[in-house]
Amino acid sequence: MLIELVRGAKFPGSAWLADVRTSFGHTAVRWCGDRAAECGECHVEWTIDEDIVWGQNAKPAVGIPGLRTGGHCVVLRGRLSLTEDGAAVMDLDGTNILLDLADPLPEDVGDTWVELFIEREKVSLYPYEL
Template sequence: MLIDVEKIARFPWSPWLAQIQTPFGRTAVRWCGDENAEPGEYHVEWTVDAELTWGRNAKPAGAAGAEVRPGGHCVVLRGLLRLTEDGAAVLDLDGSPILLDIAGPLPEDVDGTWIELFVEREKISLYPYEL
């Protein structure tokens, strides 16, 4: 996914964080690239280091369409949920797949629906790559 990095900073209690802008929202998340990277456009891969727990950090979305937004001390990702045959899940964030681990059962009809996932910003990582 192509994002715009506005700035990269580190606070004493956190990893390197990037303030980013996407076509569907703006937030701050963990940056796993060069901490001296200049502001600008980067192709990134998203990872989430938290398990999807229905009713706790995941719920049905109130609307369709990808979104990224701050939500207090967490980040809210709205995407299309797809379940895999091997018991994992993939959140489609505007064409960028994010592999998720699942903790506990999910509702039967959740596959193929829009969900909101609430994750601490330090547990969402962006890995830049070159095309």
């Protein structure tokens, strides 16, 4: 996914965080790239290092992609898909994020819009070059 890296910072007791913007929102998340990276556009892969628990950190949502800060959490809104082998994938504006599930999701949530509420240090961005 193409994002705009606005700036990075390290706060006491936290990971290196990057302030990032997309066409559908902005937030601060864990940056796993070069800490001296120049601000500007870059391609990144998103990962979520937290188990998804329906009704706790995953809830139904209305259908447009979204990204925002919610306290100490990052709120990601996208379309959820369930695979045949029981895995879950969130489509975040054309970018797929594989999700780890604590328990199987209800069958009726496949192909629906959801919001995930994830601690900002458990949402990571890995930059890459095309």
